[in-house]
Amino acid sequence: VEFLSPRTWAEALAAKSAHPDAVPICGGTDVMVELNFDRRRPPALLDLTRVGELSDWATDGDRLRVGAGVSYRRIIEELAGPLPGLAMAARTVGSPQIRNRGTVGGNLGSASPAGDAHPPLLSTGALVELASVRGTRTVPVAEFFVGPRHSVLAPDELIAAVLVEPAAGPQQFAKVGTRNAMVIAVCSFALALDPRRRSVGTGIGSAAPTPVRAGEAERFLAGELPWESRAALDPVVARQAGVLVAGAAAPIDDVRGSAAYRRHALRVLAARTLAWAWHAYRTGAST
Ligand SMILES: Cc1cc2nc3c(=O)[nH]c(=O)nc-3n(C[C@H](O)[C@H](O)[C@H](O)COP(=O)(O)OP(=O)(O)OC[C@H]3O[C@@H](n4cnc5c(N)ncnc54)[C@H](O)[C@@H]3O)c2cc1C
Numbered sequence: 490v491e492f493l494s495p496r497t498w499a500e501a502l503a504a505k506s507a508h509p510d511a512v513p514i515c516g517g518t519d520v521m522v523e524l525n526f527d528r529r530r531p532p533a534l535l536d537l538t539r540v541g542e543l544s545d546w547a548t549d550g551d552r553l554r555v556g557a558g559v560s561y562r563r564i565i566e567e568l569a570g571p572l573p574g575l576a577m578a579a580r581t582v583g584s585p586q587i588r589n590r591g592t593v594g595g596n597l598g599s600a601s602p603a604g605d606a607h608p609p610l611l612s613t614g615a616l617v618e619l620a621s622v623r624g625t626r627t628v629p630v631a632e633f634f635v636g637p638r639h640s641v642l643a644p645d646e647l648i649a650a651v652l653v654e655p656a657a658g659p660q661q662f663a664k665v666g667t668r669n670a671m672v673i674a675v676c677s678f679a680l681a682l683d684p685r686r687r688s689v690g691t692g693i694g695s696a697a698p699t700p701v702r703a704g705e706a707e708r709f710l711a712g713e714l715p716w717e718s719r720a721a722l723d724p725v726v727a728r729q730a731g732v733l734v735a736g737a738a739a740p741i742d743d744v745r746g747s748a749a750y751r752r753h754a755l756r757v758l759a760a761r762t763l764a765w766a767w768h769a770y771r772t773g774a775s776t
Contacts, residue, residue, distance in 0.1 A: 491533035498542045498620075501647060504535055506622040509644035511535040515543070515558050516590035518583070519599045543594070543649070552652040554618070557594020564593070572653055574609035574660030574679050581605055581664050584671055594648045597633065600640040600699075607634070607700035608679035608692030609662055616652040621645045627652065634699035658682040659769035661762035664694070665754045667745075675746040678734065678758040682766050687716045691759075696738035696751045703737035706730050706759065714767070722767040730763055731756035 493511055495501040505511060511533035514520045523529040537543055543558030546568065553571055555564070561579035565588070569576035575593075582588055582605050596604040597617060607630070616627040619642060630651070633640050642648065660681045666672030677694035689710040691703040713726045740751035768774070 490531060493533055493535045494539060495535070495537075496539050498540050498649075501535065501537060501540050502620060502622050505647055506645045508533050508535070513537055513598065513647060515592045515595045515598075516560065516587075518587050518591045519595055537647070549652060552616075552654050554650045554652050555593060556650050557597070557648040558592050559594075561588035561591050561593075571655035572609075572613075573656055574612060574662050574681055575606060575653065577660070577662040578605045578609045578664075578677075578679065581662070581670075593651055597630075597640065597648055597651070598642070600634055600638050602634075602637055602697060602699055603674045603677075603695040604700065605662075605664065605674060605677060605694065608677050608694045609660065609681070610651060610653065611692030611700055611702050612660070612679040612681040612690035613653050613656070614690060615654075618649040618652060619643075619646045620649045621647070625649065631702055637698050656681065657686070658684045659766040659774070661766045663758045663762050665746075665758065673745065676738070676740070676751045676754050676758070678755060678762060680759070680762045680766055682714075682770055684716055684770060687711055687714075689714070691734060691737075693734065693738050693755065695745075696740040696755060698739065701737060701739075703734040703759075706733035706737060709733055710763070719771045721771070722764055727760040727763050728756075731760040734759035 493504045495504050512531040513535045515537045543556045546555040546559055561582045564579045565576050593606045596606040610630045615630045617633045618627050662679045664677040665675045674695040676696040679692040681690040689707045691707050693701050710730055735752040735756045740748040742748050
């Protein structure tokens with residue numbers, strides 16, 4: 490295996506262009522598992538850990554630009570204020586060791602339907618910045634995933650960053666697994682309230698071929714939530730939101746859970762996260 494070790498972003502893009510079949514490696518928490526289990530024998534690895542630009546985050550207009558190489562640990566420690574949903578999801582990833590190494594860019598690169606960063610990115614309408622020697626393009630995260638473990642990333646492209654609006658209101662993330670830590674989601678759900686726009690964002694994980702939004706639930710909630718009066722959440726609205734979220738999923742039966750269980754769990758997670766987020770909005774709590 491050839492080992493390519495660029496020092497700058499320009500060198501990394503040039504290397505990916507010259508070796509489109511080279512597999513990028515950042516935290517290595519997915520790539521090394523595949524190599525160790527002999528599931529993959531790439532001709533070359535493209536090590537991104539020395540590319541400093543990738544592990545920066547900064548304000549970029551009205552969004553935060555979070556480099557693809559920013560680890561879960563740093564998201565939790567440095568970005569929980571502006572990106573509470575993503576930080577909540579990051580806290581559920583693996584173990585401290587995995588959160589130290591694992592990155593949002595790597596989660597997107599793997600494009601697993603179960604990736605925990607994906608639902609909060611969907612719920613906040615994040616953009617994925619992709620780059621190659623040909624130039625840079627941004628893709629809404631909802632259009633990034635095209636199938637299980639497949640994305641729109643071209644062979645000569647790398648993920649540069651995600652662009653996320655700082656939270657305008659309460660956000661939530663909840664995940665069902667067989668235990669509390671070190672677990673792949675059986676299903677997961679993220680919710681973002683935006684009281685300024687009176688809109689609601691959602692993201693469903695591990696319950697369809699790709700991570701998906703629940704568009705009908707978003708539209709229903711935007712119209713039904715008593716934004717002005719901040720009245721208590723109507724249980725009928727919460728229940729109906731749960732039904733619409735479950736309806737947006739397309740789960741399968743697999744070793745981790747049945748399709749019926751996943752739909753049921755999503756109904757519960759949606760109603761529960763909505764209750765938490767609405768309570769925070771009514772009482773002025775930050776999340
Ligand atoms: C024990 C264990 C527990 C885990 N628990 C969880 C969990 O709870 N939740 C969860 O979501 N995941 C979990 N994972 C999976 C993994 O940690 C995450 O998917 C993580 O985000 C991967 O990030 P990474 O930087 O380590 O990626 P890498 O392994 O370096 O790369 C992953 C993929 O992305 C590609 N890639 C990386 N960076 C780029 C880039 N900049 N541009 C283009 N492609 C790129 C790689 O080529 C590869 O295909 C776990 C893994 C392990 C081993």
